[in-house]
Amino acid sequence: MPEVVSVTVDGRNLAAKAGESVLGLLRRSGIWIPTLCFDPRVTPYGGCRLCVVSRRDREGELVPACETPVVEGMVLETDSPAVQRARRRQLVLLLGEHRLDCPVCPASGRCTLELLLHRLGVAGDDVRRWDARATSGVRSPLIVHQPDRCVLCTLCIRLCHEVQGVSALGLQRVGEDTLVSTFASRVLDCEYCGQCVAACPTGALQLRPPLEPVPRRLGTGQITTCSLCPCGCQLQPAVRDGRVVAVESQVSWLPNRGQLCAKGRFAHDVLVSPERLTSPLVRQEGRLVPTSWERALQAVVEGVRQAQAQGRALVAFGTPRLTCEDAFLLQHFMRVTVGSPHVGVGLAAGARALVEGLRPVLGTARSTADFADLAAADLVLVLRADPSRTHPLVKSVVLAGRRRRGQQVVMAHALSGGLERHVDEFLPVRPLGEEALIYGVCRHLLTESATRARQAAGVAGFDQWQAGVLQYTDEVVQGLTGIDPARLAALARRLGRARRVVVVLPAGMGIPGDEAAVARAAAALLVLLGSHRVPGGGLLILGEKANLQGCLDVGLHPRLLPGGDSAGEPGWEPVHAMARAGAGEVGFLYLVGHDPLGGWPRATHRRDGLEGAAFVVVQDAFLTKTTRAANVVLPVSILAEREGTVVGADGVRRQLRAAVAPPAGVAPDGAIFRELARRLGMPLPSEKEVDKALYEVFEAHLEARGRRPAPTLVPPPPPPPPRTWRGMLLDVSPQLLHSGSVTRYSAVLRGLAPIVAVRLAPEDVAAFGLTPGGRAHLTTGTGEEMMVVRVDRTVRPSSAVVLWQSNAEGLGAFLAVDGEARLVDVRRSR
């Protein structure tokens, strides 16, 4: 219970929490205090000195409210003449170095400095201007920086450093020459989260036209949920003339507290991409031709009836980006209307980890930890990939935990991302080595603590599991992971000491390793540590697409029914389904938001399956490679055009609200399912019935929290023989600016991160004799590709980062099976 202290503010007695800042108390009490450099997300700075208040108990001393902690008996005046005078004088002084071009400044109307001048009534006569500071500052393709408008509040620097962990910006020089700058004045090379621009209280940092944000007063759209990844960030598109022109977010909105990644902030231009489909297409004489919705839907219905008549299978894959409502409708459409069990989320990263990894051990296909657990954990263990690249919000939660609570963070994976430099320990395991690492740790925990072994002995399946774990000796683990026994033992000790442990498993196409196997191992580790059912502990599986969790919850999976029950007659898994299709057993293949030809590995029989299926329907917003094999293509609405709910990786269900109308000729997924079902003579449940069904599903999950079923330990596989990894590791896991298919249609993101580039560490670029911007030949043994060379200082030497793209312009398509890591030869292209 925090100690309460009594403080007198403007004659009123207020109760404050000991240790909180005066500013926090005043704002909670509804007292307006001007600030330029304060943001609750970052360390108070006390630079602008506008939040000064007078301490009557110390002879009227002026103290900055943001960095002064409350103490018992403090007597404050927040609006005395001395306080007002100091604030006005400070504003006048700031104007001395601020470029006064407000009438033409794009920030006018949302500029805090301007607002304060009006509110505090500063007279213009007082202002004396002197020579402006440097007029050119940070260089960036995205941002215009004008230091002579900067008030050096350092919000941009602190957000970049503390929230993003990027530290791309810093102060340079001293005194009157002080300015915000990048390292060595290089072109800004960062995560392009846009936080610096959003937080800038003046017009010093602006987006470069045409990305220029509109003043707040010119209207905004609905508050909605970003559906590009499962973090569940809340955002508000600013809409003008029916189009999204900017995206904003507020500090008070959870879970992202105003933070957005580059995708969330800038990818809205995909809505107006010229590559969007705006009319259904039907194949006629071998060619796809635009047609009416009436004809297109009728063709689909005929395709269904023909398959049924022929007794051939009907298969549907829905993207995990579907809303819960649409996913429910799709599985209902297939299972009830069409009468086929072969429905699922397709090849969606994270699905196997949840269903085949977590469910057998902990009895649920839901992450057992959420963002609150992540924030409250004593130790966070990150495996498989770096959330900096895959799930930026998770990275920020981890950074905040470290900064505020001294949370320990350990990472173990084979790729690079940038979070390594913020963690307590980074274990660069060999590709595919995470599973062995965890079992090696488990063996240490079992053999070094009899108490722990005794406690775990009561768990179902313990004996077989223990027998399997004991095979992971230090030598075996070192052979598979490259981690020496001393570090392994130290990791086990570190984990053993922590009371609450959260294991984070990012998922994404191209991340090496079997996600289900690693999830099983991680779940067993948590059981052994006793962290699987305590608040602040658990397993957090981060799916790649926005609503993977929601889709599984509502039964969009061949093995699961709505609510998580096992399907009586399991449907076909995606790879199996494509193989059956290749064998001519599938009469109707319905691909909702999937592009197997562009984005699935070769070994998934994607090409044979598409060629073998009698009737293929592709439902997507863009013309993908798979549409080549489609009989019918149905255009759909995406992102901020949609209504419904999505469930984030943290298990929280959030609302999607349509901020803009979709283009003419485009329909929502759900409406298409409904219309098809109606035409097939078996209408889908009404919206009200769907809401009721979903309510029951998610209410059951809420109730289930805290009384999860008893765990069952699944024996680990025998250790595989060690593999030699020498050479360049091909890294095709998600990149920060491109995680899947949609972002490739954003001109802004393509400008920031070209999709046909290989990213290499500077050392490797020099070693291979490459030139930045030049071409390199990449060969994997199963394929080769010519790519543009980019230098990336976050890439680990001896690895080549290439985008897994849905239209196979990258080397990702040459990988043989899901999760396999591969070496690549890099040479200069002549």
Added chain:
Amino acid sequence: MSGGGPPSTADWPAGAAYEEDLALLSEGDAAIVDELVEDSRGAPGALGAILGRLNESLGFVSPPIQEALARRLAVPSVIVQQVVSFDPDLSSHPPSGPAVRLCGGAACLLPHGLGVHRAAGAEASVLPCLGACWGAPIAEEGSSRYEELTPLAARELGAGKSASPVRRHRPPLRGAPASLWRQEDLQRVRQHVGERVARRAQAAVDLGVRELLVCNGSGCSVRAADRVAEVISRSLAERGADLSLRVVRVGCRGGDLGMVTVAASPTGWRVRGVDEARAAALVAELCRDRSFTPSEAVWPGDDGAAASGVLRRCGVVDPCSLEEYVASGGFRSLERVVGAGGGLARSLARVEASGLSLRDEEGQPLGRALVAASAVGVSTVLCPCVSSEGHLVADSLLLGGDPFAVIEGVILTGLLCGARQGVVMPPSGALHLVEQVELAVALARRRGLLGPSILGGGLSFEMTVVPLPRRLVAIDESALRRCVLGEGTLTPAPRAVADGLPPALVIDPESAARLGAVLGMPEDDPGKARLLAGLRLVTLVGHLATPAVVEVPAATTLEGLLQVSAVPAPGIAAPVKGALSGGLLGVFQRWGREERVASRGSVLLLGESTCVVALLASLLSTLVREACGACAPGRTGVRALHEAFAAMAEGRLGGGSLAAVEETAAHLRATARCELGRGAGRLVASALGAFRAEIEAHLVDGRCPTGHCRRMVAG
């Protein structure tokens, strides 16, 4: 969104594309970085220390080196860049040939420094302080120094005519900041120190050897102390006396300004004002009977009585010899505190009762601070050599001349308040000081004065040396602590956040040295201990015949101070108390009754012909450059005041502006984050009080009473 279509990168300016440079580190440079990082692994404050050493080794710290260092220390590269651009002793670019470097220190600015700077032109760079206040204003070009420059001379110097205008031209100082050292000089000094240590260790076993100590302080060095030492050595060798009579260079003790001092060890006997001719005569006389005794103290200039108080060992004992320090009473107080049962509590009570003060703005009692610190549980004692210029001189004097006294004081402070870790922070630019202190700490550790059981008494205390960027003079305790932690964040952390840092007590070298001296006094002599507690080190700079470092009792008036230091002060119009952060006092006659030298470390004196407006413009221009830029008042307010006084001196400011100037000064005093901003406010406010008529003459009548401001009417 402009235009009808979606945004496209084609719209972006052509120059805004990615630039990717592959500036990689050479193998040699990478090896140096690796070695330094390896050496300092785990050491607190590694970043600052490594940067200082890199700058020393390579001459500058280039961006690729900064980046490599950042990667190896796992800190963001912008933070490394921030430190490099913050610390005036570090550079990110190679030095570009012999250029004119002007001193921006207060003593140089006072007479007509601003005029000198303007006259020297844009090619000349201004450094914060070149450390030779006696010759102010000064400039350097290559290894040459030019003293007492006039604007005319500076203009010729700036134009490349360096021969004619110099008044004096001397070799670089011993003890000058690192930026002035040439690499070969550094090597020579290091070698010298190493040899000296070895030699004196040998002397410890050879009790028959006596020593002649030649002052190595900056004041003596500039007056050819090295040549004096050479002459003495040569003369001794010629007479075959060098086996029993050695020549040793020691740190400065202050107060013997303007002359080379030679002292005899271990008697404390000394001769002042020795030049080359006199050195030979001295040896001739000494060698008549091949020995000397204390009875020879009849030599003129002996001032053994002054060798008491804080400076009592400076210039008398070898700062590299722990034995000499112990022989002269060192570590007596530590033995007393550690040895006796209940020594800590009794010592704490004694310090509290002594009236010993910390040398800060309020002269806060050290005893009370120690009691409070022991109550809250302090983990670290920080001893930064930081403050305004005058303090820097005094602190450097102690760290260079009597480092064991500072170390002992820090250990005592830690033991009394329960801390187990001490950090001594010499200025990073003064590498000789850094090395001196590091050597002293190593010697103390080897002798069991630091470590798990000090003097076998079971109490533990550890100490590290963290070089401190010079600009931290104006930054608060949180920044110091962050610097110690090696976080490299030089921007000040707010108080609320400082809670997350290990608690620390800050004590300056002078107070630390005094603590040891006070506790070393016999307990039955409280009067003497109190007198010692009240002593202050005061640096006098500015329009003096010579600068001086003197010890005075705390309550000494400024007038008394001049008498104590025997400084001739004809026609002095105003003193600036406490260097730039203090106020500007009124005319000489008012000193005695108005002000006391209470816990302040320096005094600048001005001639009657100095224009107060021009003076303020000069002083404020220094503060504008020195401001760290973090807080808005310190950055904008100081600049506004500087602009106002610069405009006033040129007759560009109207009478109505005085109110705004006054309000800005008051604003700075009330809201600035650190002493730099608040001091600027005090400076202007005090000037407006004491010299209002002179300032109004500029504003209202458009005339300069002293005739200094040439664009205005004189008289």
